[in-house]
Amino acid sequence: MSMRKIHIQIVSLLCLLLLGACTNKSAAVNESQPTPEQKHEQRVDYEAAVDKKNAELEMAPLELTGYAEEVGAALLEPTHTNFAVDEIVTVEGTVEHQDQLQENYVWIKIRFSGEALSDDQMEYYAPIEDGKFKQDVRLFNGEGEYQVTVMLPSTKQKNYYYDLAKFTVFNVNPAMQRDLTYTPFAQEVRLSLEAPDSGYVKENEVFTLKGKIPSIKGTNESLMLELKKDGETWKHVLPVKNGEFEYDVPLFYGKGVHELKIYVPDEERDNYYQAGTTLYIDNESDLVTEPILYMTTYHERGVNLTYPTAGGEETNLTYRIKGTIDKDAPFAKETTHLYITTKKDGDKSLSVIPVDNYKFDDEFYLRFGPGTYEVIVSVPEIKEKNSSKFYYYDVAKFTVESTATEDLRNLLPSRGVQSDAxxxxxxxxxxxxxxxxxxxxxxxxxxxxxxxxxxxxxxxxxxxxxxxxxxxxxxxxxxxxxxxxxxxxxxxxxxxxxxxxxxxxxxxxxxxxxxxxxxxxxxxxxxxxxxxxxxxxxxxxxxxxxxxxxxxxxxxxxxxxxxxxxxxxx
Missing domain, CATH: 3.10.620.30 (C8orf32 fold)
Structure with missing residues (x-):
């Protein structure tokens, strides 16, 4: 079986190559923690439920495919094709001819037979080290039946896998807990998330993504985020500084589960990213907002827009933007101002926001009366000589809804016209x-x-x-x-x-x-x-x-x- 390849192209010169996969860190999302006594009682009950279920099943011995003999592979666990467990199933084995394999990971795919809380599938990539592999697989959707496929890499072709074994496992534990799992690409650059601490979390309107990627190399020190829900998609490039990152991710699409894919940079190609991990965030808020569109220049010029985090907000006559410029970014010192273009019904206005000590926090007018405005934030082109024209590069775009009752375009202060001074x-x-x-x-x-x-x-x-x-x-x-x-x-x-x-x-x-x-x-x-x-x-x-x-x-x-x-x- 071949690993699925995905290609994504985003705004302005970013090309992305994505390969699906997952592996390793385990975390729980139980909202209330039982006492030690309760845990012991539950464990005893689940062990009894496992024994009862296994007694009902015809536990046939697990048979491996012909590929196992070709590469000298064996499974130590599990040993049967259908059996019951309490939440965790261990996949453990050996590969005699590891040196012949084109990859160093075992691909484990799990599918839940029924309606899943988030996604009905999950994937792990377990490292093969010294001819051995072992992975504890959490059955993520609680009680029910799961189909598990274990695959080994091809000996002839990279990114290609063959089935080693398939089995059915029954989880008697109703707890719904989803591991944080990392792809081989993520493991190679040592991606790790501090927040959230689980692959499935409940949040309200926004959640904090925080982590480390200490082995990142090359010029592309960034991650790419892709948020999806109900056919809607938003992408954003997130800078990584000193091997660390933190970002408040808006949950634009209202109540329900948002899928967030995190891509790590391809170390061999600039502006390419590979799948790193996938999170599921259950938004408890009904609020629907509009994503901000970020251009590649946003990252290149070190802009960090801390407000707004989403478009579509209502305001009256003025609107505020706030943020910082990364002092290590190109032309950061020379970026003494930002340009704000507002457009409505064919009319356009240009405002200037000052940048002081790499920070900006100021308001601009929505001067054309009530309605929907397109707002474009731009950085100036830095030139050695002045000229009669100003050139600037767009970095972010969003909409704002003005509730003002009057069109005051010819009365309000404007760029160069400080009538309120x-x-x-x-x-x-x-x-x-x-x-x-x-x-x-x-x-x-x-x-x-x-x-x-x-x-x-x-x-x-x-x-x-x-x-x-x-x-x-x-x-x-x-x-x-x-x-x-x-x-x-x-x-x-x-x-x-x-x-x-x-x-x-x-x-x-x-x-x-x-x-x-x-x-x-x-x-x-x-x-x-x-x-x-x-x-x-x-x-x-x-x-x-x-x-x-x-x-x-x-x-x-x-x-x-x-x-x-x-x-x-x-």
């Missing part, structure tokens, strides 16, 4: 009086912005853009380019309670067009255009000449034909 609010209060009309308010802010800022010719010439360019920064520097004029005007307008938006496009004359940004502000229910950059002055002989003009406050179509609008950015 005290300095911005103070200036807005100086510029705006209660008796002003909305048009007068907009005009006052246009004039202040155009007169207060000098155009930064060098910044434009050298594409010296920075991720933290903003209204506050341009106030401090007193110079900037079109985006900076726009940031400041927007911040002051929104701080004054006026809806305003960032317009992207091009501007120029003849063949001399370049990227440009300006402002649209809602005045008396209508959108009014203003360009404080062009209103500030002009460039002559490579130098900025301050020359304030009102021409670009509410310009007519003829005056604004130099501008071409491509859209609104949030």
């Amino acid at each position: 005290p300095d911005i609010i103070a200036i807005a209060k100086e510029l705006i009086t209660e008796d002003m009309s909305e048009r007068e308010k907009a005009k006052a802010i246009y004039e202040f912005t155009a007169k207060s800022i000098a155009y930064d010719v060098e910044k434009q010439k050298n594409s010296d853009f920075m991720w933290d360019d903003s209204a506050l920064k341009v106030l401090e520097l007193e110079k900037g380019i079109c985006q900076d004029y726009t940031y400041l005007a927007l911040a002051l307008l929104r701080a004054s309670g006026m809806e305003a938006r960032y317009v992207a496009g091009t501007a120029g004359a003849g063949f001399n067009f370049s990227r440009h940004a300006w402002v649209e502000v809602k005045v008396d229910g209508e959108w009014l255009t203003m360009d404080p950059t062009w209103g500030a002055g002009y460039i002559a002989n490579g130098e900025f000449v301050a020359n304030y003009t009102e021409d670009y406050f509410e310009p007519d179509e003829e005056a604004f034909k130099t501008h071409s609008r491509s859209g609104v950015e949030y």
Whole structure:
């Protein structure tokens, strides 16, 4: 019989090769522990039940297949084809010609004849050492009948096994206990789990996976998790640091048993994984959540998102993310911020979350009103030189449900537009009086912005853009380019309670067009255009000449034909 091969491909360049199997550590999940006296009484009762059942059976001698003679194999236990036990059956034997075998494990497969609590099958891989093997097999689903197949490796082909013996065993013990078992791949890298301590556990919404893998080698120091229930599947790559790992696994799919497969890295091939062990987690919560999608860059850049752990959560106007950056990961020190993209119904907004001392914990706005948002967390591309465009790599994706009642996209603070900052609010209060009309308010802010800022010719010439360019920064520097004029005007307008938006496009004359940004502000229910950059002055002989003009406050179509609008950015 050949061992089954499974191939799984996950997001972004990870290829996986999986081989099914299992072996060794035993653990129980009894919720209440009997006293020593009760244990003794139970043991006596079970021994009597075993004797009674065996008396009812025709216990025929166990016969081995022809392959046993070929490799010189013998079974010391069991000795019959059908018999009864108390929970544990021992499989013990010898192999005279072990040196001819292509593998060094005996494969033991157990199937429960009936409805199982988790899975009706279980597998062990027992090491063959000095021509001997011995494995205590726990009959995992309590009282009932089990079919057991013992197989030996081929002498000619790797990952191929032949039947040695088959037998039926009856368990008289009703306790349902599932061992932690490890495949040969897991045993070779010495995978061991500290939590959970059993192959079947009951949990509520989330459970902690913790363990060690001290013999991991190569560049792929990670595990791969695969969670399944009712046709749904979630995969995640989990970093291993100093031979240890710990992770809170969300039980996304509601009440019932979740199957979790843990894969260990293939030591011979990068980005390949092999089956390590399988757990069954019985979730007692009815809550159904959405898995977070993690890209390969998440692991490569050392991102650890501690909140949220699942998608689909409800919130109001803002949502928080929290986590860390592994300080040993590539570009960890240079990762001073994260980008957060929110999308809803064709609208998109980009926010920035700061990273301080390798930690991040901050909120961002869901600015497009009620509904479902797609949220994408990204790390910046680390470049030696600044440029006029920012590039970033997605690391995680999830959804959030906003219960906000209003669409406040043009009133809320946004990237570069700190309309809630005290300095911005103070200036807005100086510029705006209660008796002003909305048009007068907009005009006052246009004039202040155009007169207060000098155009930064060098910044434009050298594409010296920075991720933290903003209204506050341009106030401090007193110079900037079109985006900076726009940031400041927007911040002051929104701080004054006026809806305003960032317009992207091009501007120029003849063949001399370049990227440009300006402002649209809602005045008396209508959108009014203003360009404080062009209103500030002009460039002559490579130098900025301050020359304030009102021409670009509410310009007519003829005056604004130099501008071409491509859209609104949030």
